[in-house]
Amino acid sequence: MSLGRHHVEQVMGMAVSIDLVEQPPPGLLAEVLAWLHHVDAVFSPYIDDSIISKLGRDDLRASDFLGDDEIDDEVREVLLRCDDLRIETGGVFDPWKVPAPNGTMFDPSGFVKGWAVERAAEMFAARGVPNCCINAGGDIALRGQREPGAAWRVGIRHPDDPMSIALALELTGPIGIATSATYERGAHIVDPRTGQPATPVASATVVGRDLADADAYATTLFVMGVDGLNWLQDHTEYQGYVITHEGHTYFTPGFTPGFTPGFTRGVTPGFGETPPSSGGRTCRNIESSNRS
Numbered sequence: 327m328s329l330g331r332h333h334v335e336q337v338m339g340m341a342v343s344i345d346l347v348e349q350p351p352p353g354l355l356a357e358v359l360a361w362l363h364h365v366d367a368v369f370s371p372y373i374d375d376s377i378i379s380k381l382g383r384d385d386l387r388a389s390d391f392l393g394d395d396e397i398d399d400e401v402r403e404v405l406l407r408c409d410d411l412r413i414e415t416g417g418v419f420d421p422w423k424v425p426a427p428n429g430t431m432f433d434p435s436g437f438v439k440g441w442a443v444e445r446a447a448e449m450f451a452a453r454g455v456p457n458c459c460i461n462a463g464g465d466i467a468l469r470g471q472r473e474p475g476a477a478w479r480v481g482i483r484h485p486d487d488p489m490s491i492a493l494a495l496e497l498t499g500p501i502g503i504a505t506s507a508t509y510e511r512g513a514h515i516v517d518p519r520t521g522q523p524a525t526p527v528a529s530a531t532v533v534g535r536d537l538a539d540a541d542a543y544a545t546t547l548f549v550m551g552v553d554g555l556n557w558l559q560d561h562t563e564y565q566g567y568v569i570t571h572e573g574h575t576y577f578t579p580g581f582t583p584g585f586t587p588g589f590t591r592g593v594t595p596g597f598g599e600t601p602p603s604s605g606g607r608t609c610r611n612i613e614s615s616n617r618s
Contacts, residue, residue, distance in 0.1 A: 347457035382430025440541025468499035502537025526551030534564030
């Protein structure tokens with residue numbers, strides 16, 4: 327594959343990798359990078375004077391700054407969608423009830439990272455770069471294909487071996503892939519209902535049309551555990567894949583090639599895993615599901 331541009335940027339506390347099939351027009355890459363740094367400045371719970379940190383400390387109230395300017399619109403969009411997700415998930419995803427690095431109990435990072443990367447991919451697509459891959463710490467936004475007739479190939483990391491993949495997906499954008507796990511940062515995902523770290527599964531991956539929601543749904547699925555796949559099936563544009571601590575895999579029907587036309591171009595196994603097309607069961611009935 328011959329890429330038009332490859333760039334890695336340190337932002338939002340991680341390396342964000344950008345692969346563009348087409349050469350971007352002058353200044354576009356800089357605009358996208360500026361957007362990611364802007365999101366970090368506004369929404370980071372690691373920055374003491376970010377709007378999110380001030381909201382968490384009650385130094386600001388939403389009514390104090392939600393006017394008509396661009397930043398206010400961005401904050402409003404994030405707050406409103408996070409509240410919708412809180413209701414939609416029955417409180418399993420609730421940024422207002424999880425500990426943040428700034429010492430508050432407000433951290434919308436489980437939505438913001440995917441939201442920021444999704445918009446970055448849209449910026450490229452709208453300006454003449456219809457084929458791109460943006461990877462922010464394992465949360466990935468895809469547009470188009472890696473080359474004519476060839477889908478992007480994305481590996482889901484094996485939770486017990488950083489050098490291995492559990493599953494490889496071949497996908498054509500627009501689509502987002504988000505994984506929640508503890509292998510990078512330990513037991514950092516908190517169940518808002520209990521206030522305790524959630525560790526029911528080793529990793530949870532969600533694939534769907536919008537990375538922002540896929541990011542939040544992956545966190546939700548991780549906290550819910552295997553049973554969360556039944557909840558996810560109500561969201562027909564998203565599919566889930568869970569790896570348990572024992573190495574068993576469960577997944578929604580969309581991870582079976584051909585079940586949802588156009589969703590995946592193919593699924594291939596990683597190290598020691600079985601592809602959904604030939605092993606295990608989908609999650610139609612979790613309690614009676616065979617394990618791969």
